[in-house]
Amino acid sequence: MSGRDRVLAALNHEEPDRVPIVIGASNATGMKVAPYHGLKRLLGLDSEDRYIYDWPELGTILPDEAVLERLHADVRGVFDSFPAATLARNRSRAPHGPFIDDWGSGQVEIEDGTWYPGIHPMADATTIDAIERYPWPDMDDPSRVAHVHDTAARLAADGRYAILATPWLLFPFERAFAMQGLEQFLLNLAVEPDFAEALLRAIADRCKALMGHFLAELGEDVDMIKIGDDLGTEQSLLMSPAMYRRILKPIHADYIAFIRERTKAKIFFHTDGDVFDLLDDLVEIGVDILNPVQSGSGKLGNLAEVKRRYGSRLAFCGAIDTQRVLPTGTPEQVRAEVRRAIGTLGPGGGYLLAAVHTIMNEVPPENILAIVDAAVEFGTYPIRD
Amino acid sequence: MADLSRLGVAIEDGDRDLAVELTLGAIAEGITPQAILDAMTGAMDVVGDRFQANLIFVPEMLVAARAMKEAMATLEPFLVQAGIRPEARAVIGTVRGDLHDIGKNLVAMMWRGANIEVIDLGVNVTAEQFVAAIETHHPDLVGLSALLTTTMASMRSIVGTLRSIDLGGARIIVGGAPLNAEFAAWIGADAFAGDAGAAVAVARQLLGLATGPGGSNGPGIGRAVQ
Numbered sequence: 203m204s205g206r207d208r209v210l211a212a213l214n215h216e217e218p219d220r221v222p223i224v225i226g227a228s229n230a231t232g233m234k235v236a237p238y239h240g241l242k243r244l245l246g247l248d249s250e251d252r253y254i255y256d257w258p259e260l261g262t263i264l265p266d267e268a269v270l271e272r273l274h275a276d277v278r279g280v281f282d283s284f285p286a287a288t289l290a291r292n293r294s295r296a297p298h299g300p301f302i303d304d305w306g307s308g309q310v311e312i313e314d315g316t317w318y319p320g321i322h323p324m325a326d327a328t329t330i331d332a333i334e335r336y337p338w339p340d341m342d343d344p345s346r347v348a349h350v351h352d353t354a355a356r357l358a359a360d361g362r363y364a365i366l367a368t369p370w371l372l373f374p375f376e377r378a379f380a381m382q383g384l385e386q387f388l389l390n391l392a393v394e395p396d397f398a399e400a401l402l403r404a405i406a407d408r409c410k411a412l413m414g415h416f417l418a419e420l421g422e423d424v425d426m427i428k429i430g431d432d433l434g435t436e437q438s439l440l441m442s443p444a445m446y447r448r449i450l451k452p453i454h455a456d457y458i459a460f461i462r463e464r465t466k467a468k469i470f471f472h473t474d475g476d477v478f479d480l481l482d483d484l485v486e487i488g489v490d491i492l493n494p495v496q497s498g499s500g501k502l503g504n505l506a507e508v509k510r511r512y513g514s515r516l517a518f519c520g521a522i523d524t525q526r527v528l529p530t531g532t533p534e535q536v537r538a539e540v541r542r543a544i545g546t547l548g549p550g551g552g553y554l555l556a557a558v559h560t561i562m563n564e565v566p567p568e569n570i571l572a573i574v575d576a577a578v579e580f581g582t583y584p585i586r587d
Numbered sequence: 588m589a590d591l592s593r594l595g596v597a598i599e600d601g602d603r604d605l606a607v608e609l610t611l612g613a614i615a616e617g618i619t620p621q622a623i624l625d626a627m628t629g630a631m632d633v634v635g636d637r638f639q640a641n642l643i644f645v646p647e648m649l650v651a652a653r654a655m656k657e658a659m660a661t662l663e664p665f666l667v668q669a670g671i672r673p674e675a676r677a678v679i680g681t682v683r684g685d686l687h688d689i690g691k692n693l694v695a696m697m698w699r700g701a702n703i704e705v706i707d708l709g710v711n712v713t714a715e716q717f718v719a720a721i722e723t724h725h726p727d728l729v730g731l732s733a734l735l736t737t738t739m740a741s742m743r744s745i746v747g748t749l750r751s752i753d754l755g756g757a758r759i760i761v762g763g764a765p766l767n768a769e770f771a772a773w774i775g776a777d778a779f780a781g782d783a784g785a786a787v788a789v790a791r792q793l794l795g796l797a798t799g800p801g802g803s804n805g806p807g808i809g810r811a812v813q
Binding site: 313316318392439440524562 | 641644647649653684688689692711765782
């Protein structure tokens with residue numbers, strides 16, 4: 203069975219030959235450079251490092267094909283690009299200077315090679331006027347998507363892997379954090395709700411504009427479109443369910459409808475934290491795949507209940523704990539974590555195995571191999587207890 | 588007669604203008620600064636309880652803390668005049684390698700709301716900076732925050748350094764998304780606080796302070812502000 207057929211069966215809530223594995227195909231399912239170097243060392247591979255979005259400051263590797271094959275990765279990623287002018291400006295900036303993206307938000311270097319999103323160009327904005335006056339990026343710049351058609355068409359012609367396509371951070375709520383800072387935007391949701399909603403809508407309009415171009419370039423050559431917004435914390439939600447339903451859910455619903463009008467691809471929705479209390483809402487607005495099922499947080503930790511209540515309506519991608527098991531566990535503990543996730547989420551299909559988030563620098567490469575080898579061992583259908 | 592319960596509700600609801608107005612009214616009527624302060628800290632206890640019970644969320648907590656801050660600034664000169672001091676002093680920071688600050692900021696806000704003086708060292712704070720702040724400010728509490736698993740090692744190393752100096756009796760509280768009580772104990776911290784509401788209860792417990800006058804430390808009661 204090809205990786206693509208495996209993924210499509212699972213997304214169709216059928217049991218393929220084994221649980222599909224997602225690693226390396228997006229930022230949220232990707233890995234940082236240190237574990238990647240460790241993997242290459244273990245595998246005796248030598249190749250030049252490449253980064254997703256051609257963006258070393260993000261630090262997420264675009265893995266070499268030989269590494270992906272060893273990892274049994276069933277999905278390949280397609281990404282957009284920063285506008286050519288943004289890339290050129292950043293490449294010619296002073297060493298260790300901040301990376302400013304096309305929206306005006308940016309990253310600063312904390313220590314050598316470690317970047318953090320710390321520049322928020324609308325931090326002080328609280329008025330509709332400030333939104334109207336802001337120099338928003340040009341979403342029609344053709345250099346953003348110039349490569350997308352060829353990349354996707356090549357993968358589709360090859361046919362072995364499912365295609366997960368993700369333009370960078372076309373996530374309205376998270377982009378609002380980038381523009382204002384998390385704390386400032388959350389405060390504005392409470393004290394300046396009209397402004398906060400207008401900002402989200404202004405951002406969502408830009409997200410849709412670029413997504414429209416991106417989808418046009420992809421054509422039929424895509425299986426999953428990744429969007430999202432982090433809505434949860436370890437214990438709860440970032441905002442009340444009532445506030446989500448009032449302000450953000452209509453924006454998400456409209457965005458998903460926009461995408462669905464343009465593609466048959468499944469909607470892969472990334473949202474960190476314990477979002478259990480919003481799962482009915484996400485189903486209602488058309489989410490097909492929930493990522494990352496942050497299994498270390500709150501009610502989402504009860505994978506059996508998540509599968510029982512939502513398993514027929516949502517597929518799941520994620521669930522392998524990145525906060526404790528992967529960085530500090532032994533390979534044996536990683537195997538147990540993989541077995542637990544597969545045993546709970548795997549039966550009947552509907553589960554793509556992945557780490558909860560980007561595999562961080564302190565994760566030993568042995569643990570990454572333990573994930574995928576355990577996934578093959580325990581994920582072969584029929585799943586045994 | 589100024590109504591201190593209205594002041595409490597104004598803070599809980601995050602109505603900073605009303606909170607300042609009611610504070611000024613209470614002062615004008617000769618209500619003791621201590622009684623006004625108790626009403627304010629009691630309100631923040633209610634806020635913390637509601638947050639822990641998922642009756643309110645970060646936006647409502649931020650807006651309540653902002654109202655508290657402004658009402659407190661209004662009251663401050665009268666507290667000084669009356670010789671009323673904060674109950675304790677804390678130094679807080681996000682550890683080196685990490686710039687995430689909302690969790691740390693929420694804890695600082697809630698500690699201030701409990702009448703604990705807070706010296707906020709910001710983000711990406713080194714062991715040396717913590718040590719210098721401890722030597723300068725002689726805190727009762729040292730709070731360390733980390734969001735990234737990558738910086739848990741940094742937290743461990745900083746706590747190790749703090750354990751090697753004379754802390755003058757200061758107690759170390761750690762918090763942040765990937766942490767838990769076992770990790771806190773393992774790296775040598777005195778306590779783990781799971782969220783900003785818990786941070787107040789944990790601080791009071793470590794310092795042997797009484798529970799605030801208006802609230803409880805248990806799961807919240809009261810109405811949702813949504």
